[in-house]
Amino acid sequence: MNRGLLIVLSGPSGVGKGTVCSALRGKQPELIYSVSATTRPPREGERDGVNYFFKSREQFQDMIRNDALLEYAEYVGNFYGTPRDFVEKTLDEGKDIILEIEVQGALKVKEKFPEGVFIFLLPPSLGELKQRIVGRGTESQATIEHRLSVAVEEMNLLYHYDYAVVNDDVDSACARIGAIMTAEHCKRERFLHELFQELNDLTPAQNARER
Amino acid sequence: MNRGLLIVLSGPSGVGKGTVCSALRGKQPELIYSVSATTRPPREGERDGVNYFFKSREQFQDMIRNDALLEYAEYVGNFYGTPRDFVEKTLDEGKDIILEIEVQGALKVKEKFPEGVFIFLLPPSLGELKQRIVGRGTESQATIEHRLSVAVEEMNLLYHYDYAVVNDDVDSACARIGAIMTAEHCKRERFLHELFQELNDLTPAQNARER
Incomplete structure (x- = not known):
């Protein structure tokens, strides 16, 4: 495949x-739509893994250290980034x-x-x-x-x-x-x-x- | 353009x-469809510049010498080739x-x-x-x-x-x-x-x- x-x-x-x-x-x-990771708290109705992958600041910094993000940036005090593993997994499934x-x-x-x-x-x-x-x-x-x-x-x-x-x-x-x-x-x-x-x-x- | x-x-x-x-x-x-040049005589109903550009053997060999063909080949005694100028003219027209x-x-x-x-x-x-x-x-x-x-x-x-x-x-x-x-x-x-x-x-x- x-x-x-x-x-x-x-x-x-x-x-x-x-x-x-x-x-x-x-x-x-x-x-498939790439789901971002963020340290911003979820808003009402937002679901983890659907709207965002919600992470603590510590978890996010671990992802940065482990090269687990294709890119990231900080906006108004919160981190946003693109988790590499979600992308790779989707591509491996042929999607x-x-x-x-x-x-x-x-x-x-x-x-x-x-x-x-x-x-x-x-x-x-x-x-x-x-x-x-x-x-x-x-x-x-x-x-x-x-x-x-x-x-x-x-x-x-x-x-x-x-x-x-x-x-x-x-x-x-x-x-x-x-x-x-x-x-x-x-x-x-x-x-x-x-x-x-x-x-x-x-x-x-x-x-x-x-x- | x-x-x-x-x-x-x-x-x-x-x-x-x-x-x-x-x-x-x-x-x-x-x-646009690329029209070939050929030394084969036209068959009934075939029109010059539409089905083929009909050329004498001498004309065709001139085209070969002048690098006027993108490619050519001989089949059962007749030459067939792709005139470069027709292609270039069409591309220049944005087509x-x-x-x-x-x-x-x-x-x-x-x-x-x-x-x-x-x-x-x-x-x-x-x-x-x-x-x-x-x-x-x-x-x-x-x-x-x-x-x-x-x-x-x-x-x-x-x-x-x-x-x-x-x-x-x-x-x-x-x-x-x-x-x-x-x-x-x-x-x-x-x-x-x-x-x-x-x-x-x-x-x-x-x-x-x-x-």
Whole structure:
């Protein structure tokens, strides 16, 4: 059986990662959602292992020490992170798992899990970049240069990703992400692996031993 | 505008390349089909530039000398080849083009056009490879070893391709090829290229000159 795929969905803040991810899970119910670990106390109705893996600060620091997290960060006094074992277990079961995460976290995941499929969600304004940078022709040279440097920064982040999906429309974005998943499942490496395994099980020597 | 994609659909003989390619063109009417050049005389109803580019032997040999073919081969006294300019012109227009070709030809195309998307169509028996090799347990060691070497040869060809698509069902195979095309259009290189171009057009120096 082939391993599942780790899909990392990221992009600049405000681009609609959460909306696209929810829609995608609705369309692909077999897709597993990566559950984060956190030291934040559970809110009413939140269930351990479903919404989050709830951990004490000590437990979380143990996970950091044991390299049990693909990435982690601290926000307003609480730790949040992606447990590696949940991801690995899901992939070993042949299931695909999606991780929705901000850009810095995604880059950390890539260091530990380069075989993930890294998708950068772009705002629909990509095609309007030019207009945004030039503005209405009333901006100073300094403003244009600042905008240019921001655009270059955004572009450089995209460089770390495998794919870019423009979020012009949630359904279209989901369709493109679904196509990327299908295509990744067709990557020849996955077939070669399977064939090698099958052929390895069938070497004449072993075949002879079995008789 | 982004360039189109060259999709090279290949695979072992008898796998159903032609059937899948025809079905795909029916489903994706905007997909352009690569037209071959040949020295074979036109048959009734065949049109130059539609079915083939009909060439004299001398013209064809000029094309070979001028590196105007992505690949060529001789069958029963006639030359057949893939004109490079038709492919390049289509790609420059931002359109995708598909080339259906046998395995040796595809490898030659890859030498001249490595940025193509190379898809290997597999027979539905991939999963039954094991059973086919072992047979019914009545075969000699020599037969099993021969089958094994054929399987390894097939596998090694797959190694040169980007994707493998199992032709278990024509519609499913077409859907997977369509997904591969969508995913390839989402490759971040294509977005980076566009962004670089846009940003290049917008350097402050140039912007200042325009005022």
